[in-house]
Amino acid sequence: MTDANPLLADSLLPDFAAIRPDHVVPAMEQAIAAHRAAVAHATTQAGDDFDTVVLASERAEFDLARAWAPVGHLASVADTPALREAHAQGQAMMTAYLMEAGQNHDHYAAIEKVAARKDFPILSPDKKRAVDLALRGFRLAGVALEGEARQRFLDIGVELSDLSVKFSNAVLDATEAWSEHITDEDALAGVPDSDKAILAAYAREKGLPGWLVTLRQPSVQAIMLHAQDRALRARVYRANATRASDMAEDRSFDNGERIERIMALRHEAAAILDFSDSAAHSLETKMAQDAQEALSFLDDLAVRARPMAERELDEARQFAREHLGLDSLEAWDMPYVAETMRRILHGVDQEAMKPYFPLPCVLAGTEALIERLFDVRLRRRDDISLWHADALYYDLVDRDGTILAGVYLDLFARAGKRGGAWMDVCRSRFRDGNRFHLPVAFLTTNFAPPAGGRPSLLTHNDVVTLFHEFGHVLHHILSEIDLPSIGGISGVEWDAVELPSQFMENFAWDKATLIGLSGHVDTGEALPADLFDRLLAARQFQAGLALLRQVEFATFDLLLHRDYAPASGARVNETLAAVRSAVAVMQPPAWNRFAHAFSLIFAGGYAAGYYSYLWAELLSADAFDLFAQGDEGRGADFRREILAAGASRTAAENFRAFAGRSPEIEALLRSKGLLTA
Numbered sequence: 001m002t003d004a005n006p007l008l009a010d011s012l013l014p015d016f017a018a019i020r021p022d023h024v025v026p027a028m029e030q031a032i033a034a035h036r037a038a039v040a041h042a043t044t045q046a047g048d049d050f051d052t053v054v055l056a057s058e059r060a061e062f063d064l065a066r067a068w069a070p071v072g073h074l075a076s077v078a079d080t081p082a083l084r085e086a087h088a089q090g091q092a093m094m095t096a097y098l099m100e101a102g103q104n105h106d107h108y109a110a111i112e113k114v115a116a117r118k119d120f121p122i123l124s125p126d127k128k129r130a131v132d133l134a135l136r137g138f139r140l141a142g143v144a145l146e147g148e149a150r151q152r153f154l155d156i157g158v159e160l161s162d163l164s165v166k167f168s169n170a171v172l173d174a175t176e177a178w179s180e181h182i183t184d185e186d187a188l189a190g191v192p193d194s195d196k197a198i199l200a201a202y203a204r205e206k207g208l209p210g211w212l213v214t215l216r217q218p219s220v221q222a223i224m225l226h227a228q229d230r231a232l233r234a235r236v237y238r239a240n241a242t243r244a245s246d247m248a249e250d251r252s253f254d255n256g257e258r259i260e261r262i263m264a265l266r267h268e269a270a271a272i273l274d275f276s277d278s279a280a281h282s283l284e285t286k287m288a289q290d291a292q293e294a295l296s297f298l299d300d301l302a303v304r305a306r307p308m309a310e311r312e313l314d315e316a317r318q319f320a321r322e323h324l325g326l327d328s329l330e331a332w333d334m335p336y337v338a339e340t341m342r343r344i345l346h347g348v349d350q351e352a353m354k355p356y357f358p359l360p361c362v363l364a365g366t367e368a369l370i371e372r373l374f375d376v377r378l379r380r381r382d383d384i385s386l387w388h389a390d391a392l393y394y395d396l397v398d399r400d401g402t403i404l405a406g407v408y409l410d411l412f413a414r415a416g417k418r419g420g421a422w423m424d425v426c427r428s429r430f431r432d433g434n435r436f437h438l439p440v441a442f443l444t445t446n447f448a449p450p451a452g453g454r455p456s457l458l459t460h461n462d463v464v465t466l467f468h469e470f471g472h473v474l475h476h477i478l479s480e481i482d483l484p485s486i487g488g489i490s491g492v493e494w495d496a497v498e499l500p501s502q503f504m505e506n507f508a509w510d511k512a513t514l515i516g517l518s519g520h521v522d523t524g525e526a527l528p529a530d531l532f533d534r535l536l537a538a539r540q541f542q543a544g545l546a547l548l549r550q551v552e553f554a555t556f557d558l559l560l561h562r563d564y565a566p567a568s569g570a571r572v573n574e575t576l577a578a579v580r581s582a583v584a585v586m587q588p589p590a591w592n593r594f595a596h597a598f599s600l601i602f603a604g605g606y607a608a609g610y611y612s613y614l615w616a617e618l619l620s621a622d623a624f625d626l627f628a629q630g631d632e633g634r635g636a637d638f639r640r641e642i643l644a645a646g647a648s649r650t651a652a653e654n655f656r657a658f659a660g661r662s663p664e665i666e667a668l669l670r671s672k673g674l675l676t677a
């Protein structure tokens with residue numbers, strides 16, 4: 001190559017405009033080789049001090065991420081056939097290499113030597129923490145094992161990843177295998193036109209006239225929420241709730257034996273690493289101390305939510321009887337009844353609210369909120385190399401004008417951009433001897449672009465999304481930790497990493513904040529208070545029932561993993577039945593086989609971790625409540641003890657440093673309207 005590869009440039013920011021697809025593979029070849037050489041150098045040196053081994057490893061990681069992060073980002077926001085191809089090649093190289101690096105026994109041994117040195121106890125807490133987390137990562141990956149145990153552990157990993165693919169494929173195949181062809185439109189009475197268009201498209205895919213009801217999510221939603229035909233709802237419910245199970249019409253996708261095998265292997269892997277069970281293994285990297293702490297939290301929630309859930313169920317029964325002529329309320333009636341109640345009693349038209357949230361207003365409001373909370377300002381820059389005309393770049397500056405960090409915003413949907421919203425790391429904060437790298441983040445959303453001479457208009461959901469992702473961004477860019485592996489979101493416990501994002505979300509439900517940032521696109525008028533009140537009531541509609549459902553899934557997941565014993569097997573149905581009789585206010589039919597399609601815990605990363613959703617809500621609601629109590633210094637506390645501290649301490653220590661106590665459950669209940677006052 002004649003010109004310099006921009007992906008390898010040692011610059012503060014990537015030169016996005018200069019990056020071409022043909023830069024990717026050569027850059028990654030070089031970056032991976034450099035990482036391999038740097039780690040080898042760090043582990044074979046005579047020195048076994050922190051800088052020689054650990055700081056050098058952090059530097060190697062930083063350099064590798066610096067080359068790869070812009071590629072991953074571009075593949076998500078500026079897709080072209082050539083880039084997609086280059087990204088896929090780079091991705092394959094990275095996956096293979098990370099596997100190799102993660103199993104590097106010499107690297108592990110070298111870091112262990114650092115930890116064994118006499119001066120280790122007097123290193124700074126951050127350095128010790130980085131060493132501890134690195135060693136833990138290697139141990140959990142089986143690198144510390146010797147001989148047969150090590151081989152067995154690796155074999156289990158391979159078999160589990162194969163099973164996880166087969167589990168999700170069985171769910172997908174079972175989803176595709178069932179359908180019901182409808183030619184009489186009356187059978188779809190109640191289903192909105194937009195949903196019917198989706199069902200018609202499914203029919204066209206198969207060369208059929210009319211509509212095809214399938215088990216794909218939009219179809220299940222459309223029928224369960226809207227179809228007046230009760231028998232149709234019952235058929236869809238049954239087909240959906242027995243997917244990939246022994247209760248399905250077609251049993252060839254049954255995941256039952258796979259679940260048994262997955263649970264047995266997880267238990268064995270945990271035992272090899274000296275854990276009592278696979279829940280303990282999973283919780284090793286989480287904030288909750290052990291399964292019991294998470295289970296107690298869930299039990300407490302269930303007990304507190306139950307009276308409200310029972311009241312909500314009574315109301316639904318009464319509504320179904322009086323307005324829908326249903327004398328009994330079956331599992332396949334519940335979503336339909338709830339949706340009808342929601343529409344009639346709490347109708348909130350997201351479209352009608354959009355004029356109150358023009359993007360420029362919302363952005364200005366967000367900037368003001370961030371300044372008010374954390375005493376930092378976002379300052380727009382126009383001299384930065386970007387990948388698209390829609391993209392923006394901001395410096396984050398301190399009160400005295402010092403630049404602390406940077407953030408890219410790319411907010412509008414367009415062709416070649418992946419859907420959804422996310423935050424990603426561009427650069428980590430890193431103090432490497434005399435060199436200092438500022439943290440930089442990407443914030444990406446898919447809002448409707450400006451049209452008809454008007455700015456982009458956001459729904460309230462969009463505002464919530466923007467605040468959520470800004471929470472992740474702030475966690476990254478307000479880091480004050482010098483080592484990348486324990487700064488910002490890096491190294492933070494799985495069940496605590498959503499604390500800043502959900503914390504920020506709360507402000508989109510805060511009356512003063514939301515009304516304050518609103519401004520009607522034509523009149524400038526603020527969002528009327530009664531519209532806000534309706535929005536809030538809709539949010540809390542059937543919150544008790546929804547909470548109990550989450551508690552049910554989370555408890556099932558924890559008990560299944562904690563109580564597994566080789567002699568008795570996984571006991572999926574027994575465990576689910578026991579949890580339901582303890583938690584649920586409405587018992588699903590005995591043939592419901594929800595677990596057989598629960599890919600998040602059997603094929604995804606949520607094993608003994610589903611409770612994390614509720615746990616993070618607990619933390620964020622509690623933290624937000626401390627703000628709502630009006631103490632002025634709270635923003636500075638949150639910034640210092642949680643955002644700036646990252647993973648330099650445990651999440652539990654961060655929370656206690658911020659709140660002065662451990663998390664308490666009342667704020668979560670209050671946010672769901674389950675507790676008055």
Ligand SMILES: [Zn+2]
Nearest residue numbers: 468472498501
């Ligand atoms: Zn998030």
